């Protein structure tokens with residue numbers, strides 16, 4: 001069940017746009033990313049005698065962030081310093097980490113092999129991710145597609161805001177690319193020098209591109225970093241989708257409404273067919289009374 005009166009919060013005359021995260025919100029690809037990161041870091045950390053890699057590491061350090069930011073955050077959690085590697089001047093590199101030139105190079109050399117750089121690790125993980133995507137394909141969450149149908153039928157504008165540079169390929173593979181005229185993905189962020197989540201900039205850019213003020217937009221997110229980005233951007237509402245982080249944690253970080261399946265919110269978007277989250281509002285709706293907002 002939604003955690004607050006969704007009838008009051010998803011009025012399409014108030015919330016006129018939806019900024020959807022992709023991996024874990026529209027498609028089950030958060031799990032594909034998660035497995036690829038685990039396949040990368042489990043042997044890597046074991047070989048260094050560091051604490052084993054767990055799913056909690058993914059949620060806390062990597063989930064929702066641009067590729068190399070995730071690598072840096074995980075390495076930092078184990079006190080490992082690696083050089084950036086080739087091509088480290090892009091927005092991915094700049095968004096949260098200090099420039100490579102400020103890294104203590106002697107320490108980095110002691111801790112690394114030739115191929116172990118932030119870039120090389122991120123790129124190895126990407127090869128694992130694309131391999132699985134190519135082999136297995138992807139199907140969008142039915143409940144998310146139902147919600148997308150409902151908000152578009154209500155006249156709301158939509159965009160995808162993903163840290164992933166694979167977002168266009170995932171949208172194509174899931175057959176929903178043509179639903180989104182605006183996609184602010186990892187490549188767009190990098191080209192436009194937008195800092196990645198948990199900074200709000202990519203969501204703010206998407207709101208601008210669909211022609212709405214942030215206050216008229218909902219951010220829909222499953223990741224800690226994504227909910228933080230939504231909470232920091234002055235958006236109309238942040239909707240958390242609990243795919244493993246936990247409803248309490250998403251709420252603590254700023255999600256005002258948390259669901260397990262976006263299908264739960266379809267009635268809240270359909271005006272007169274509202275199924276309010278609390279009994280009082282439900283009675284009011286049945287009696288044709290306006291529920292106080």
Ligand SMILES: O=P(O)(O)OC[C@H]1O[C@@H](O)[C@H](O)[C@@H](O)[C@@H]1O
Pocket residue numbers: 023030033034062063064065066067070126129162163164165166167186223
């Ligand atoms: O490496 P990519 O495909 O550009 O994706 C970057 C990040 O994109 C996010 O959407 C995922 O939650 C992360 O797991 C992933 O690391």
